[in-house]
Amino acid sequence: MTRGLKFFRDVYYVYWREIRHFWMQKARVVVSFFQPLVWFVLMGSTMNNLTGSLVNGSALNHAQLTQKILDGAPNYMTYVVGGIVAMTTLFGGIFGGTTVVWDRRLGFLNKMLAAPISHAAIPLGKMLAVALQALLQVAVILLLASLFGVQYRTGALGVAVILLIAALFSLGMSGLSLALGARIKSVESLFAIMNVLTMPLIFSSPAMFPARAMPGWLQTISAWNPVTYVLLPIRALVYKGWVWSDLACGGGIVLLFALATSAVAVSQFRKSIA
Amino acid sequence: MNTIEVQDLTKIYPGGIQAVRGVTFSVTAGEIFGFLGPNGAGKSTTIMMLTTLLRITSGTALVGGHDVSREPVRVRQSIGYVSQDLAVDDNLSGWENMFLQAKFYGLTQAQIQERLPEVLAMVNLTERARDLVETYSGGMRKRLDIAEGLIHRPQILFLDEPTLGLDIQTRSEIWKYIARLREEVGMTIFLTTHYMDEADRLCDRIAIIDRGLIKAVDTPARLKQEIGGDLIALSLEGPPADLGRAVAAMAALPGVRQVKPQGNQQLVVAENGEALVPRIFEAVRPFEVKITSLALKRPSLDDVYLHFTGRGLRDEQESSKEEAMRRRLIMRRTRR
Numbered sequence: 001m002t003r004g005l006k007f008f009r010d011v012y013y014v015y016w017r018e019i020r021h022f023w024m025q026k027a028r029v030v031v032s033f034f035q036p037l038v039w040f041v042l043m044g045s046t047m048n049n050l051t052g053s054l055v056n057g058s059a060l061n062h063a064q065l066t067q068k069i070l071d072g073a074p075n076y077m078t079y080v081v082g083g084i085v086a087m088t089t090l091f092g093g094i095f096g097g098t099t100v101v102w103d104r105r106l107g108f109l110n111k112m113l114a115a116p117i118s119h120a121a122i123p124l125g126k127m128l129a130v131a132l133q134a135l136l137q138v139a140v141i142l143l144l145a146s147l148f149g150v151q152y153r154t155g156a157l158g159v160a161v162i163l164l165i166a167a168l169f170s171l172g173m174s175g176l177s178l179a180l181g182a183r184i185k186s187v188e189s190l191f192a193i194m195n196v197l198t199m200p201l202i203f204s205s206p207a208m209f210p211a212r213a214m215p216g217w218l219q220t221i222s223a224w225n226p227v228t229y230v231l232l233p234i235r236a237l238v239y240k241g242w243v244w245s246d247l248a249c250g251g252g253i254v255l256l257f258a259l260a261t262s263a264v265a266v267s268q269f270r271k272s273i274a
Numbered sequence: 275m276n277t278i279e280v281q282d283l284t285k286i287y288p289g290g291i292q293a294v295r296g297v298t299f300s301v302t303a304g305e306i307f308g309f310l311g312p313n314g315a316g317k318s319t320t321i322m323m324l325t326t327l328l329r330i331t332s333g334t335a336l337v338g339g340h341d342v343s344r345e346p347v348r349v350r351q352s353i354g355y356v357s358q359d360l361a362v363d364d365n366l367s368g369w370e371n372m373f374l375q376a377k378f379y380g381l382t383q384a385q386i387q388e389r390l391p392e393v394l395a396m397v398n399l400t401e402r403a404r405d406l407v408e409t410y411s412g413g414m415r416k417r418l419d420i421a422e423g424l425i426h427r428p429q430i431l432f433l434d435e436p437t438l439g440l441d442i443q444t445r446s447e448i449w450k451y452i453a454r455l456r457e458e459v460g461m462t463i464f465l466t467t468h469y470m471d472e473a474d475r476l477c478d479r480i481a482i483i484d485r486g487l488i489k490a491v492d493t494p495a496r497l498k499q500e501i502g503g504d505l506i507a508l509s510l511e512g513p514p515a516d517l518g519r520a521v522a523a524m525a526a527l528p529g530v531r532q533v534k535p536q537g538n539q540q541l542v543v544a545e546n547g548e549a550l551v552p553r554i555f556e557a558v559r560p561f562e563v564k565i566t567s568l569a570l571k572r573p574s575l576d577d578v579y580l581h582f583t584g585r586g587l588r589d590e591q592e593s594s595k596e597e598a599m600r601r602r603l604i605m606r607r608t609r610r
Contacts, residue, residue, distance in 0.1 A: 006380065009377070009380075010378070013374060013377045013378060016374070017363065017366070017374055020365070020366060020370065021365050024365050024366075025365070105599065105600055105603060106359060106360075106361060106363075106364075106603070107357045107358075107359020107360065107361030107600075107604075108359075108361045108363060110322075110327055110355075110357050110359065110361065111355070111357065111361040111375075111422075112378065113326075113327055114325045114326065114327055114350060114353075114355040114357075115350060115375070115378040115379060116347050116350040116351045116378070116379060116380070117378050186599070
């Protein structure tokens with residue numbers, strides 16, 4: 001068997017194991033689909049009413065106001081779909097790396113490292129599994145959102161591109177998380193770091209609230225936050241249309257981010273990390 | 275023919291801890307070779323260097339004819355490694371664990387169909403193969419783990435602390451499987467242990483390792499002979515000056531080879547221990563010394579260990595918090 005083919009098989013079987021785990025844990029599957037629903041129903045509908053009442057009670061016309069408050073989205077639900085997609089992907093991705101710390105503690109990591117598989121296949125297989133889970137979750141979110149009246153301006157093709165971007169971002173975040181997991185050997189420290197990372201990443205991006213509402217310093221941080229660039233093309237596809245500049249800029253940065261973190265993760269695993 | 279050749283193998287961890295300090299040994303094909311020593315002696319570090327999991331600092335190691343530093347993938351293909359961690363995946367079935375391992379080793383579908391049932395039968399897990407490992411007992415998990423190490427028919431099997439944490443009944447069961455492996459498959463086995471009875475019962479040859487150095491390598495029988503006779507352990511009480519003279523008097527008795535302190539006891543090595551006991555009492559009578567306890571025994575590997583290292587075989591401190599956590603987890607998983 002050629003080496004290239006062997007490499008893909010190694011990646012596939014690492015991935016296979018992760019996916020088995022995912023489906024084995026019924027509770028995890030349910031929770032992973034339930035969480036976005038909570039965000040939608042609880043925060044989405046309240047914010048929808050809040051922003052809706054602002055728009056209706058004002059002297060400005062509807063279009064001007066939504067432009068001002070919601071970055072051009074017709075209502076908050078439509079605005080926040082992208083945010084929830086980004087947030088779910090971020091969470092799933094960043095905790096994807098904890099599997100390697102568990103594998104180390106259980107000794108399974110050494111078992112894989114002592115087998116004649118490519119060490120690079122370990123992070124890549126795990127990343128693919130995380131990305132597939134993100135893909136499923138995002139599909140559910142988008143479906144839910146349409147039940148709540150969100151209409152996708154770019155149609156089915158746009159939705160497919162949203163899924164692709166979310167999957168790429170998920171690869172990027174899980175790569176980062178795996179690279180950290182390769183270095184930080186205790187589950188507890190890794191969880192602490194990740195918890196510190198996630199919320200600031202979300203709230204220093206326009207995931208929940210438009211950039212326009214942010215103070216200047218936060219806008220500066222937001223410009224350096226990868227989440228901002230996940231939102232850019234997704235928002236365009238949801239309610240702006242095929243805005244090629246947004247798609248190219250956001251898509252490009254997310255792609256670069258994914259490539260960079262995968263490279264770091266792979267190089268960490270190529271070193272001795274047992 | 276030697277299947278493992280190790281020359282001056284050294285591991286210095288970042289931070290300067292010398293875990294293995296220049297060990298040299300070789301293992302012959304078909305042999306069961308054991309590393310005996312307490313936790314922290316350098317056993318696991320050695321096994322991890324030989325299985326390519328740790329980079330070696332200096333020295334050379336050839337495993338199955340391949341250099342561990344230069345041809346790690348070749349080495350990995352020719353060995354099976356069963357860590358002390360019980361590294362089976364609880365969330366998969368026994369069969370799936372084996373299947374995954376087989377795929378990692380590049381076995382074809384036909385080979386899998388042929389070998390999986392064979393290896394599972396060998397460790398008596400055929401009936402439980404489709405159940406989740408979560409539901410297995412500690413002994414079943416260990417057997418599954420060993421079976422996984424055999425699926426690609428390795429030339430050499432590495433077993434790191436094969437019975438760590440298992441109860442006595444399960445331990446002897448695992449020993450039976452290991453002994454069978456050698457008989458039926460003729461496999462070379464390298465194992466580490468800190469259980470004397472395990473080393474005594476399984477190993478053709480033993481290396482006694484202490485603080486990163488090999489103190490002795492030989493068959494269990496010859497190591498015991500090395501001590502040169504029976505052992506009499508004495509507890510003495512009295513003023514230090516008299517104690518010193520009493521020890522000198524004992525050492526001067528005919529048949530006594532050596533008297534040496536061991537903890538708060540004196541250890542007398544002698545031929546024909548039974549006859550010596552009354553003469554010891556006579557010898558110490560002139561002094562202000564009381565014998566508070568006395569034990570006569572034939573040498574065991576414990577004594578051999580003491581003889582070569584000057585201390586008992588007990589656990590040293592865990593190297594890190596994460597290490598301690600891991601060990602506790604192993605205990606919890608085996609005791610089911």
